[in-house]
Amino acid sequence: MRHEHHVFHNPPPSTPDEVRAALDRGDLPAALNAMVGTALYGDGDWRESQELHLRLLEHDDRQVSALAATCLGHLARVYRQLDERRVVAALRRARALPHIRGNAGNALEDIELFLHPRRARMRGRVWSAIRPWTWF
Numbered sequence: 001m002r003h004e005h006h007v008f009h010n011p012p013p014s015t016p017d018e019v020r021a022a023l024d025r026g027d028l029p030a031a032l033n034a035m036v037g038t039a040l041y042g043d044g045d046w047r048e049s050q051e052l053h054l055r056l057l058e059h060d061d062r063q064v065s066a067l068a069a070t071c072l073g074h075l076a077r078v079y080r081q082l083d084e085r086r087v088v089a090a091l092r093r094a095r096a097l098p099h100i101r102g103n104a105g106n107a108l109e110d111i112e113l114f115l116h117p118r119r120a121r122m123r124g125r126v127w128s129a130i131r132p133w134t135w136f
């Protein structure tokens with residue numbers, strides 16, 4: 001049995017057009033890298049990236065749809081703005097799908113944390129106060 005070492009790397013900045021092109025040619029690894037590349041860097045138009053990832057939430061490939069949820073959370077962190085009503089509604093619907101549930105939940109937490117930091121801090125304090133095992 002052979003062991004391989006996997007090394008984490010951030011993909012380079014990308015555009016929504018590159019994501020669409022990779023998906024059109026069936027290059028899933030390139031599409032996934034490009035998706036993250038559109039979300040991690042504040043180089044592009046946040047609205048265009050948001051629309052791309054909202055559409056990809058409904059993609060047939062489970063990896064693509066799950067990563068789209070994660071990318072929406074990244075967009076909240078990077079740009080500090082989203083069409084919050086639409087994105088939150090889409091992520092809440094996506095939580096019904098088992099393969100997206102965790103990613104969508106994390107993205108919703110990121111949206112609250114980065115778009116409403118005071119509310120997130122207060123919720124964290126309340127949550128800590130009602131969980132006695134965190135008092136130690």
